[in-house]
Amino acid sequence: MKKIPWSKIIIYGLLLFLAVSVLIPLLNLLAMSLSDPKRVGELSGLGILPKGFSLINYEILLSHPLILKSIGNSLFITIVGTTLNLMLTTMTAYVLAKTEFVGKKVVIFFLIVIMVVDPSMITEYLLVKNLGLLDSYTSLILYRAISVYYLFILMRFFNEVPDSIIEAARIDGAGHFKIFTKIMLPLSKPAIATFALFYGIYHWNEYFRATIYLTDPNKWPLQVVLRQFVINQDNTTLLSGLSSESYDVVASLDLPSLQAGTIIISIIPLLLVYPLILKHFTKGALEGGVKD
Amino acid sequence: MKIKKLIKRIREDWVLYLMLLPGITYFIVFHIVPILGMKLAFQDYRIIGDNEWVGLKHFKVLMDSSAFYDVLKNTIIISTMKIIFIFPIPIILSLLISEVRSGRFRKYVQAVSYLPHFLSWVVIAGVWISFLHPADGGFNVIRNFFQLPSIDFMTSKEHIRWVLVFSEMWRSAGWDSILYIAAIMKISPSLYEAAKIDGASSFQQMRYITLPALLSTVITIFILNLGFFMNAGFDQVFNMSNDSVNSVIDILDTYVYRIGILNGQYAYATAASLFKGVVGIVLILGTHYLSKKYTGKGVW
Known part of the structure; x- marks a missing residue:
């Protein structure tokens, strides 16, 4: 041996x-x-x-109107938000990475400024307030419609697509929009899938903007409800939402277990896509590029 | 003549500008406008009518406020602790992982170690509050096993900063090791083979091949971290703080949140934000310069 x-x-x-x-x-x-x-x-x-x-904890949680509603809200924000993220990020990245136009340098310069300078959460809040977007999902979906970091990484990825393919399409008479949809997007499916995952997780996990922008509990995403319940220990909101016939059930409940169940529910969608993250990740689409 | 040519080019490329329009509009509305809006730091906020310019009034109040120095001190202490105790961990982790030849074990360890990075801070705080629970939390179970008394870590001023350090480590060490693992994988295997022929032990191989090859990555990431020094982890403190410990972990960002969003002192809070932002930019530009000088690569 x-x-x-x-x-x-x-x-x-x-x-x-x-x-x-x-x-x-x-x-x-x-x-x-x-x-x-x-x-x-x-x-x-x-x-x-x-x-x-x-399974009593899950039965109670998944029949609770506030929790059910918040799961729906989170899914809505995640799906709509990610779709918008991908459309805007890919289109902007294509124009900036693969074309030449008057004013490109100015745009790039401003993007670098935006990457370095973070606006104050106060002026962002006032902006959302002034636009009349408080208590609306529009603010949550729009305020990070494009991540500058992801934009730059995607631009680097687009740059690796050979110019000759685009030239050939140009000669065949294809316009930029057609090249973008018919050539760039299909060629970069793996990268786009990776960004979909990262944006999606971002939206699913987002809680802070939702906390300060949404005051109506019916609009809260799951993370805010989770925070209310687990971090702020607000048990009354949760228990008062239960239907009256379940009072005897409530008496037999263990609150920490119920909190644990809420945490698990909020992690499940993440675990579902986690194999995909690992797979796309090991493919190296982002290797060395993504931090946060 | 030149201008005419320029206009002609712009006209020809109208599709490009149209494609760029949504993105640019977004950046202007949600980035440039709130950045310029930080002029509020030099104004008094009015709900109706125009804000009134007040010069450095808010900054003077800020500099005279002991609360501001407390949060500044906390920010610096927490960031420094994090850099000293967390920064080396992903490097060590990458060295350990690269020593593992068995594909499966390595894959599982990596998959598990990345996982916490994808959890929200609400979840992480929930997990840690439960794990550190004074009565039956896992960590106190371990302490009791070694005949040590239980500690209520989340409400202990003495321990809470260490809770921040270790929970951040738990979250990020695995994910942050990726960059180092990638750098190690790029080292040519022939170097190790040559070293083996010369009789180098695996420790010597690490000391004389792996570590020197990692150095530029280490410097780059260290410098990048310095650029985020003033952040100290808003989401973490926001979710892990409570009345018992707030005085020792209240940082600049949570202070801004409290006086601005909660108390509605918008202008004063913006002044605190601006102070933090300016220090942050100086750090980022400084580190960009340092990075260029020592590694030849800028931050962007």
Whole structure:
């Protein structure tokens, strides 16, 4: 038998420890949310297997009007927002990366300024207020319609498409819009898919603008409801939303488990696309380029 | 003559301008307008009518306010702690991962370590509040196992900054190691083979091949981090703070949020924002200059 060197054992051990320390807190919440509310007290803070098994937390959460509504709101914001992100980012990136026009240098200069200078959250808030967009999804969807970082990365990606293809299309009489839709977009599907994931996750996770722009709880996305419930410990909003016949159910509930369930629900869509992220990521479409 | 030619070119390219229009409009309305709007820092805000220019009034109040120095101090302390304790971790992680030859183990470790980066700070705060719970949180279970008393970390002024450091590490170490792993993968295998023939141990290979090859990436990322020094993690503090510990982790951005959005002192809050923004830009331009000088690559 070959002797395993000590250094190997230490390296594998450290990495295993790291992976476990990422996973345990998450799996513990999952176990909590799936435990029988009467037995959840037995679950250790490091436990990853539910004590007993019950879906009662999820039944309650997924029949709760505020939570249901907020999931719908989040999906709406994510889908509409990402679609708009992709249309605007790709079109702008094409023009800036693949064409020459009068004024291009000025535009690029301003984009660099925008990348370096962040507006104050106060003036952004006042802008949204003055435009009459408070309490409307338009503000959430529009305020980050294009990420300058993603725009620059996509421009770099578009630059790698050979000019000769575009030249050939020009000679055949294709206009810029046609080249963009018929050549650039199909050629950059993997990159666009990656950006769709990143934009999508951004929208799904967004909570701060929604917190300050939306005052009507019926419009809140899931992250804001989650924050209200888990961070601000506002249990009354959640419990008062339950239908009256479930009062006896409420009495048997364990609030931390219910909170754990809400966290898990908000992570599920992310886990669904996570294999895609890893796949597209390893394809290297963004390797070395994306930070945040 | 020249102008005529210019106009002719612009006319020919009208499709391009049309395609650019939505993007440019967006950038003007949602970036340039609020950036220029920061002139509010030199004005008094009026709900009706024009704002009144007041010069440096708000900055004077700011400089005389002890609250401002407290949040400035917290921002600097938290950012410095994060740079010292978090910055080296992804480098170490990338070195460890690159030592792993088994494809599957490596893939799983990477997949797991990237995951927290994609969670929102609301979720991360929720996870950590639960994990650090004084009664039955996982970390206190470990402490109790070693006969140590439970600590309520989230409400302890002594510990809360470390909670910020470790939760940020938990979130970002894996994801941030990607850039280093990519840099290590670019090192030519023939270097290691030659070193092996010369009898270099794997530690010597790391010391004399991997680390020197990583150096320029390390410098670039360190410099980039310096550019974000004044941020200190708004979302993190926003979700992890509470009345017991707010005084030691209240940073510039949360201060701006509180006095501006919550208290409605728009002009005063904008002045604080502008102060932070200007320091930030100086840091970014400075680091851009340093980066060009030492690595030949700018920040952009």
